Amino acid sequence: MIETHAHIYSDDYAEDRTAMLDRAWNAGVEQIWMPNCDHETIDGMLELAEKYPGKCLPMIGLHPTYVKEGFEKELQIMEEWLSKYEFIAVGEIGMDLFWDVTFKEQQEKAFLYQCRLARKHDLWIDIHSRSAFWETVKLIEDFADPALTGIFHCFTGTLEEAQRAIELGFKLGIGGVATFKNGGLDKVIPHVDIEHLVLETDAPYLAPVPFRGKRNEVAYIDLVAQRVADLKEMNKADVIAATTSNAKSMLKKVAQ
Template structure:
């Protein structure tokens, strides 16, 4: 399996990070893709990339909830890193209007600028979109570059939203919410092609049932795979094979 989105550098794992990762490898995880948040998360993320080459793969980007009045300084750091290291993607980036809309305009500017950086470096983008799906879509359409591809990470939207994301050339990152009783994805996943799905945990957040409310970890992606299999009437092995290939295809596409 390929875990396409996990914050394994988080302080939540300060006491048992090695053991948590050992459980992931034992569960059959081949790679863990690490999204960045801001300048404070780069050091820990890059240390893991160096410790586990080819297994812990970093992205670089400015997370929308970390966008503040001085966001340009953060974007300069992102740009500097892109010039000196080969990341797998620009992320996680996007729009978040759930917690606070104070810096909405700055979020929009940061997103569009990072889309430009992604295109410049031939990378796809990893999108965080919370209470802002159509606002994010509007920005993608405003950017108007059909070569811009990526993943809508932690997708929890409607079937209409899923179809729109796919139409734009994006994959849907499916995680623990798929196991929630009222998560809504039981009304979406059965109508989506497995070719449009990748798996993630967003660890340490959004742990799947039966661990909901507790610290999430990468090994729990196995639970997500089983839930997707149940909803698509496939075997877990088929889901793992297909979603892993979908993820590998993201790494292999040339966007320049």
């Protein structure tokens, strides 16, 4: 399996990070893709990338909830890193209007700027979109570059939203919410072709049932795979094979 989105550099794993990663490898995870948040998360992320070459792969980007006054300086840091280090994607970037809309305009500017960086470096984007799906879609439409592609991380939307994301050339990152009783994805996943899905945990957040409410970890991706298999009435091994292939198709600048 490929874990397409996990914050394994998080302080939540300060006491048992190595053991947590060992559980992931033992569960059949071959790669973990690490999204960045802001300049403060870069060092911890790259330390893991260097410690586990080819297994822990980093992205670079400014998370929308970290977009504040002076965000331009953060974007400059991201751009500088893109010129000197090999990243698999620009992310996680996007829009988050769930908690606060104070910096909505700045989030839009940051997103479009990072879309340009992604195209400049021939990378895909990892999208965080919370309470802002259609706002994010409009920005992608305004950007108007059909070569821009990526993943809508932690997709929890409707079938209509899933279809629009796919039409735009994006894959859907499916995580622990798929296992929630009222998560809504039981009405979506059965109607979306497996070729458009990739697996993730968003660890340490959004742990799947039966660990909901507790610290999430990468090994739990196996529970996500099983839930997708159940919803699509497929064999879990086939789900894993397909989603792993889908993930590998995203990699352009690193060995698969």
